[in-house]
Amino acid sequence: MSNYFNTLPLREQLEQLGKCRFMDASEFEDGVDALKGKKIVIVGCGAQGLNQGLNMRDSGLDISYALRQVAIDQKRDSFKNATSNDFNVGTYDELIPTADVVLNLTPDKQHTNVVKAVMPLMKKGATLSYSHGFNIVEEGTKIREDITVIMVAPKCPGTEVREEYKRGFGVPTLTAVHPENDPEGKGWAQAKAYAAATGGHRAGVLESSFIAEVKSDLMGEQTILCGLLQTGAILSFDKMVEEGIEPGYAAKLIQFGWETITEALKHGGITNMMDRLSNPAKIKAFELSEELKDIMRPLFEKHMDDIISGHFSKTMMEDWANDDVNLLKWRAATGETAFEKTPLTSDHITEQEYFDHxxxxxAFVKSGVELAFETMVSAGIIEDSAYYESLHELPLIANTIARKKLFEMNRVISDTAEYGCYLFDHACKPLLTDFMKTVNTDIIGKPFSKTTGVDNIELIAVNDAIRNHPIETVGQRLRAAMTAMKVIKTEEVKEADSVLA
Ligand SMILES: NC(=O)C1=CN([C@@H]2O[C@H](COP(=O)(O)OP(=O)(O)OC[C@H]3O[C@@H](n4cnc5c(N)ncnc54)[C@H](OP(=O)(O)O)[C@@H]3O)[C@@H](O)[C@H]2O)C=CC1
Ligand SMILES: CC(=O)[C@](C)(O)C(=O)O
Ligand SMILES: [Mg+2]
Ligand SMILES: [Mg+2]
Incomplete structure (x- = not known):
């Protein structure tokens, strides 16, 4: 096996990286019809497996789960997830031979094993689906010629795939058909029906490619989505405590702060998020963000370069072969951070205070979203895709932190995302050492209090710069199609409700 992307000639690499067509709502008029009555078997019942399956069943499809014999015998979490939700569960031998569509929703590092076990059991002309193209693109796995290979990749953690569906919305989804495996020409119709069954069409579906999905997905998760939230959380917490802010307050400001702030981002982009600040604070956040972009740009570019060249996947696969020694070590270290261990204050922090303090x-959010977007676009990823993979997904990751800090985020995201998140975090923290020396409680922990006035000319220039960033233009267009987007009940709102009750 070898890196599939690296075997392609440059013009094909560029063509695949740039494959992105926003699908019109009218293209989903047939709903889930292309999969209705088909036997759909999901392999693995974890973050994506369980939550996609629940949505697809609610959309009227026939879902069952194939698990390893040991998982059934030992009644592991995957078995409990499936049976406690009344799904039919069986072994590969029992379920795969009659399946029309097999969804491989096991961790990426298991894909080679799983595909090796499942493929010989699949009936002729069946379909194999992925929610992340790592196995096809980075490992170069070849699938039997009669099998159709598709991808339906929700741009979001598994738990939030379910939460958004229950709210009557969905999450943006990238779909693809592997050009080497579409023998009957049915791949697109099935991918479209699958995306509709998960609710993705209510948020936005892109006709993309395995390559564009893999290279953009890895980039988003390593940098803005998970990496920077981790770095920003730890550095901001430590700084506040060092400056004498009560630790329980500092922990809460961060745990729910990411969620509250990015909820504003999701509805109205960076412009709306920045508009939540007072004018003096907005100018300050803008300046900080420009400074952060200068400092972090080389790191974002390094991640993109390593993802495109295959260096990232090669080194991560070395850790897979080494019993995940690095991943497990880094996971344990995250559990030991002061932020993670500090209990939250029971004092209520109001919604506006999360912005003002x-x-x-x-500034971290603005700098990271813009950098991730700019870096992806300059590498050949189309803007719509880069928007979903940075700005739109960020609140969905922040929701997981609001539940149980970084531990919950790292539990829910894929092992692949988690590995890349730690890589970024370890490189980013030292980069920000000097910057953090200049930070005080004026910008984190207490309200920003500038006593001098605001220069109108400067304010106009700052507002222009915020609104005219290309991500804001794309965002306005894509959000216009998200007519079913819901306001979520943030932890702050739930807490305020319980205080009043
Ligand atoms: N996590 C996320 O939110 C996202 C994930 N993805 C993609 O979705 C896919 C699934 O990831 P994710 O949901 O995180 O995975 P999880 O780690 O949550 O779930 C893995 C499931 O697979 C089973 N499993 C593990 N090893 C094997 C094996 N060798 N053979 C068969 N089953 C196995 C596990 O069950 P048991 O060990 O009990 O057998 C478990 O139910 C990946 O391709 C990932 O990149 C895409 C978008 C977001
Ligand atoms: C949640 C998601 O979309 C990620 C970050 O890509 C993943 O978990 O791999
Ligand atoms: Mg992703
Ligand atoms: Mg991922």
Whole structure:
């Protein structure tokens, strides 16, 4: 096996990286019809497996789960997830031979094993689906010629795939058909029906490619989505405590702060998030963000370069072969951070206070979203895809932190995302050492209090710069199609409700 992307000639690499067509709502008029009555078997019942399956069943499809014999015998979490939700569960031998569509929703590092075990059992002309193309693109796995290979990749953690569906919305989804495996020409119709069954069409579906999905997905998760939230959380917490802010307050400001701030981002982009600050604070957040972009740009570019060249996947696969020694070590270290271990204050922090006391968090979000977007676009990823993979997904990751800090985020995201998140975090923290020396409680922990006035000319220039960033133009267009987007009940709102009750 070898890296599939690296075997392609440059013009084909560029063509695949740039494959992205926003699908019109009218293209989903047939709903889930192309999969209705088909036997759909999901391999693995974890973050994506369980939650996609629940949505697809609610959309009227026939879902069952194939698990390893040991998982059934030992009644592992995967078995409990499936049976406690009344799904039919069986072994590969029992379920795969009659399946029309097999969804491989096991961790990426298991894909080679799983595909090796499942493929010989699949009936002629069946379909194999992925939610991340790592196995096809980075490992170069070849699938039997009669099998159709598709991808339906929700741009979001598994738990939030379910939450958004229950709210009557969905998450943006990238679909693809592997050009080497579409023998009957049915791949696109099935991918479209699958995306509709998960609710993706209510948020936005892109006709993409395995390559564009893999290279953009890895980039988003390593940098803005998970990496920077981890770095920003740890550095901001440590700084506040060092400056004498009560630790329980500092922990809460961050745990719910990311969620509250990015909820504003999701509805109205960076412009709306920045508009939540007072004018003096907005100017400050803008300046901080420009500074952060200068400092972090080389790191974002390094991640993109390593993802495109295959260096990242090669080194991660070395860790897979080494019993995940690095991943497990880094996971344990995250559990030991002071932020993770500090219990939250029971004092209520109001929604507006998360902005007013969190100017630095706003600056981290703005700088990271723009950098991730700019870096992906300059590498050949189309803007729509880069928007979903940075700005739109960020609140969905922040929701997981609001539940149980970084531990919950790292539990829910894929092992692949988690590995890349730690890589970024370890490189980013030292880069920000000097910057953090300049930070005080004015921008994190206490309200920003500039006593001098605002220069109108400067304010106009700052507002222009915020609104005219290309991500804001794309965002306005894509959000216009998200007519079913819901306001979520943030932890802050739930807490305020319980205080009143
Ligand atoms: N996590 C996320 O939110 C996202 C994930 N993805 C992609 O979705 C796919 C699934 O990831 P994710 O949901 O995180 O995975 P999880 O780690 O949550 O789930 C893995 C499931 O697969 C089973 N499993 C593990 N090893 C094997 C094996 N060798 N053979 C068969 N089953 C196995 C596990 O069950 P048991 O060990 O009990 O057998 C478990 O039910 C990946 O391709 C990932 O990149 C895409 C978008 C987001
Ligand atoms: C949640 C998601 O989309 C990720 C970050 O890509 C993943 O978990 O791999
Ligand atoms: Mg992703
Ligand atoms: Mg991923």
């Amino acid at each position: 969190g100017v630095l968090l706003v």
